[in-house]
Amino acid sequence: MQIKVDPSVIGQTRWCEYVVRFLFGGLITVVAGIIAKKYGPGIGGLFLAFPAIFPASATLIEKHEKQKKEEKGLQGTRRGREAASVDAAGSVMGSIGLSVFALLVWQFLPHQSIWTVLTGATVAWLTVSVLIWYVRKRV
Amino acid sequence: MNQILARFLVGGAVVSAFAVVGDLLKPKSFAGLFGAAPSVALATLGLTVVTEGASYAATEAHSMMAGAIAFTAYASFVSWVMMRYKLKALWVTLCAIPLWLGVAFGLWYVWLG
Numbered sequence: 001m002q003i004k005v006d007p008s009v010i011g012q013t014r015w016c017e018y019v020v021r022f023l024f025g026g027l028i029t030v031v032a033g034i035i036a037k038k039y040g041p042g043i044g045g046l047f048l049a050f051p052a053i054f055p056a057s058a059t060l061i062e063k064h065e066k067q068k069k070e071e072k073g074l075q076g077t078r079r080g081r082e083a084a085s086v087d088a089a090g091s092v093m094g095s096i097g098l099s100v101f102a103l104l105v106w107q108f109l110p111h112q113s114i115w116t117v118l119t120g121a122t123v124a125w126l127t128v129s130v131l132i133w134y135v136r137k138r139v
Numbered sequence: 140m141n142q143i144l145a146r147f148l149v150g151g152a153v154v155s156a157f158a159v160v161g162d163l164l165k166p167k168s169f170a171g172l173f174g175a176a177p178s179v180a181l182a183t184l185g186l187t188v189v190t191e192g193a194s195y196a197a198t199e200a201h202s203m204m205a206g207a208i209a210f211t212a213y214a215s216f217v218s219w220v221m222m223r224y225k226l227k228a229l230w231v232t233l234c235a236i237p238l239w240l241g242v243a244f245g246l247w248y249v250w251l252g
């Protein structure tokens with residue numbers, strides 16, 4: 001299956017939906033910092049992988065897919081649910097890459113510059129996630 | 140106060156950027172990879188290194204591994220429930236948050252605590 005960029009999605013998303021994701025993203029970043037200050041970096045670190053905007057994103061996908069079907073005069077509830085499920089399955093693969101990201105940062109941060117480590121770990125996250133996705137599609 | 144505001148703005152911007160990239164991509168299974176992007180970590184770790192030092196940030200990253208494994212369990216559960224039962228995405232994703240908390244804290248207690 002080919003990977004495509006679909007810019008039409010930008011027009012389907014209302015500005016308040018972007019604001020909601022910005023607020024959730026900002027809020028969890030602040031909360032993770034406060035938890036780390038209060039309970040230590042051991043507990044605070046858990047929240048660096050908190051599914052902060054997952055509920056908002058899944059709801060958005062469900063809504064958009066449902067709308068697309070309904071515009072064609074079809075019932076879109078099932079399609080919306082399935083699209084959210086498939087997106088979540090993609091996140092499972094991305095979360096394995098997220099573990100690799102955390103492992104690399106933990107191992108290399110005390111010895112290398114922060115920007116080198118974060119760039120390398122982000123590339124590793126993307127590479128591992130895409131590889132798993134690709135293998136999963138081929139099998 | 141300035142640090143909280145900086146965290147909020149950087150966090151909001153980074154998380155939104157990854158979310159928009161995910162929106163633009165097709166198929167949905169590929170776009171879903173970006174739902175588990177290290178956005179909060181990228182927004183947080185740079186600021187943490189500046190304020191608390193590299194060793195503190197490395198300890199956070201160590202715990203983040205438990206959080207990421209909990210994310211795998213959470214997203215797997217959400218995907219399975221959404222495919223199997225006629226439930227709304229908002230309810231499933233919110234009701235499954237205790238699963239993330241349970242797995243993350245359980246792993247932390249057993250493995251890192």
